[in-house]
Amino acid sequence: MKLHVIVPLYALFTLTQQAPSRDSCVCELTNSNKAFPHEKLSGVEDKASTCSGNIGPQKTMELESVLLGLDRRLPQLQEDVSMLEREDDGQLYAALSLQVIENEIIEIQQIIDKLNSTTLRHQRLTADTTKQLETMRAEMQELEKYDTMQVVKRQQDNHRLKRDLDECKNEEGHLISKPTQPPHGDCPYGQFVNISGVRMYTAGEYPGSYKYGAWGQDPKPEKGKESWYWRVMLTSSNKYSNYVRLYSSLSALIVGVSVPGNIQIHSSNPTTNTIQGPNVVMYGEALYYNCYNKDDVCRFNLTTKTITTLQLPKGTRYNSKGNFCRLDECYPYTDLDLATDESGVWVIYTTTEAFGNLVLSKVEEGEPLTLNKTWNTSVYKQAVTNTFMVCGVLYATRYVDKSWEEIFYSFDTTTEVERFNIGIFINKMAPTILSLNYSPVDQMLHAYCDSTLASYKLLFE
Template identity: 25%
Template structure:
């Protein structure tokens, strides 16, 4: 029969174990239990429990918990900043890539802004690394990438300032000398802005190519751009633009000034089509903006459209007898061409009754209706485009791949027409929009997807 050894430990207010070798015979007594088992009673000394140690551990634990929570909050804070700055970094990267792609993709470089943003990224990475006490390779990689981007910006600025700027200044000086030379040989002087005290167009300057369209898409060959011909106060520097791969016109973008146009930063985008809820789309590319109102060829029904950019409402008027069978020479759907000059708003078109010859109508802007009509003798499909200056209609035609010619003029003031020859250079062969703006005396052309403009010189009266 196996005997079971049972130890009963009895102490005062607290208990503790003693090593076996310290068990003295006076401290241990033994006896047999009721069922023959051996019972040993051990009397231990009265030892106090180390409560102060437990309290110290508890305090340390609370302090560590608070520190961990603080670091968690820091990580969450930096994570939020990182998400925002990563988004900015993506935008910054695209801007740097644009700068690297060549000088033709920008007009003004804000190098200091780039440096400020890069310093912000550098500071964030440093803080994250120190806060997390991390030596992960990703931080070193990010830091190296930011430093490389900073060096690239410095190189681009150095390149721009030491070469492009000098070349540009010298080019401007040379251009001014040539223009002065030419001015001395020709009898002309430009009238003041808004004035018609001149003898008509003398010549058209060289094409100034701003850049590829804001969508940076060479397939977007159809479209138009320009300035408001009679801007509201505060909108004198505003530009508009739209283009697409076909003549369908569905939106217009507005830019605060020329810099934002080039940097592709619209302040507003007006949608002319939203599913089945709204369909104010147009056709063709010969639209203009006047008094913050867009005038364009309405798609359905075939008519002239008017979109108020302030109220964001549209209306249309059918042009009496206008036909949609006679477009300009370069492309289809150019049936209604809107133009503005120092004297008002116009639309050109053709009719079946005129056998496709170009008709000019003066638009009463308040009534949005034709108030006067003039019949010309030129066949509309032989014309590449037309525009108005001081009540005179000018029509163009193609001479060759690189040359365009203003070959026809109709003076609405005298109701007289004449054939003229004013040749000017095309940037590329195919263009769909050409309009004169009386606010700066320039022609605006959308030439095969590019923004192109021309200065216009006038004869003396």
């Protein structure tokens, strides 16, 4: 072995033995540095995983659910007491009413006890987690000593430099007027730039049941129904449904109280013009969905109980031949995705002529239903997991992992500009989002995730 080969290794290894040979040179090398403590690193990773499991959005939702239950019961108690005061006859009626009120007070006290115990449990969990985080930080700082090449240090320096650069750009942006941007749809709020964490999360009245479905609000409700919510669950083979379920408020949806109950499209499931697939929306007191076994859009009027159908262009993929997908799985019967925004109803699909790329069409109200303008995009539908509309802009998502979904693509129908670098991430409450519905009423995005319901607030610039 030549000398200039041995010298660079000397900083890390010590030459201990050399066996002479005419044809080859064999060296036994011994690492002069301490062995990296992999077990310690694994221990830190285990602690971090435990912390992530102990503290998550579910803990917050648990507290919010109790508060919502209390919020629902207190007005009811007040109403019953007021009724007793108005109609007290001093005899049997008063005794019965007092018994009802006493039972309600007992139940409210139980909710308050649960609220107190949940709060104390969360306080203890917060204190324990703080100590664990401090311990993990100290352990990670100890492990950084083994970073002899200073990789971590350089990454930290780069992060600080990037942060300082971003701050500098922001300060410069306040001093220098920004160039005029092209119009971004027709949005009164500005440009959609980010999404909040989970604002609401519930298992609803059927925990763990009905994996596929959709939910949301009607952007154009009847007067007096502005706070109502709807939910559609695929009750037959996770593919079909024949009714929509209504709730008078978000609290009613969370606790599972549907006063109107089910509004049935047909007594059979499935049959002609019932629901196929989870991509359903409600607009103007009518339900829009993929008709059973057709490449049509169905509109079911909840008031008149009548159905209107809309034939989509020739070559439209249907019956689970043009689904949303991720790498290892496709979502069955998601050929047609219905969406609502500030301007009305849209349908997103694909055709043979579009070679499997997303096609977007505006659905016009009236009798009969008609399609307005249609746009062809250059994003492949089976590379997408979901779509939704905001202010005339189509957004598409893709699967990242069990915890995250990415809004990666947009198509502006005003400018016809496509973007593939949106980079907005959704923190999921379950591994699979089966439908996304945007509500222009309050700029919330409603997700149906493996039988659970979650909502997020859209943030605009």
